[in-house]
Amino acid sequence: MVSACADSGANYTPILDGVPTAAFQADVTDCQALARNQRQFDQDTIGAAVLGAGAGAILGDLDEDGDALGGAVAGALAGGISSAVEASDRRQAIVIECLRGRGHRVVG
Template sequence: MKPMLIAPVALTALLGACADMGANVDPILDGQPTAQFQSELSACRSLARNQSQLDHETMAAAAMGAGIGGILGKVDDEGNALGGAAIGALAGAAAGASEASDTRETIVLNCLRGRGHAVVN
């Protein structure tokens, strides 16, 4: 398979695999959960899942990774710019998806805190 085709397929698979990351956090509570905790946890997770994984920051990280990878691939005697760009784009997208996952986890925890739950992490 050519590098130009591999990159979009791998990027789609990567982002699909990360679709629920962060939103499925299991918060630690200081004390016993209230009667409405499970329904509010579900609502907070839903709110976090609605945050796009493929946002502007993830796209920018993928583009920056592609640029750096392309330059490094061109400089390497045995590499090529296209292959380097594809690998760089995947690395950048992975970094962006990881950041989006952290953001989703923060959304869940802050949402629960905002609803009055004593969330430790």
């Protein structure tokens, strides 16, 4: 689920100022593929989930109830989701900059 969220930015189709050129759709497809293939963002998301799980387990164990497992799950979700949102934003920015680099007037 977290990985799917991170990939959503690569599916972004931006808004143009003006009429799309004949090459626009092919360029969108190419730029989306470029953004999707940035797998280092996936590794960052996995790392954030692992760190979140570790921190959550420690904090959960320190709690009066001593629920390290619950803390680990909550920490993994928080870390993974936060990183997935960031990865999605970065992939969306790649699509936008790629299209601008190909001469399209992208406004958002």
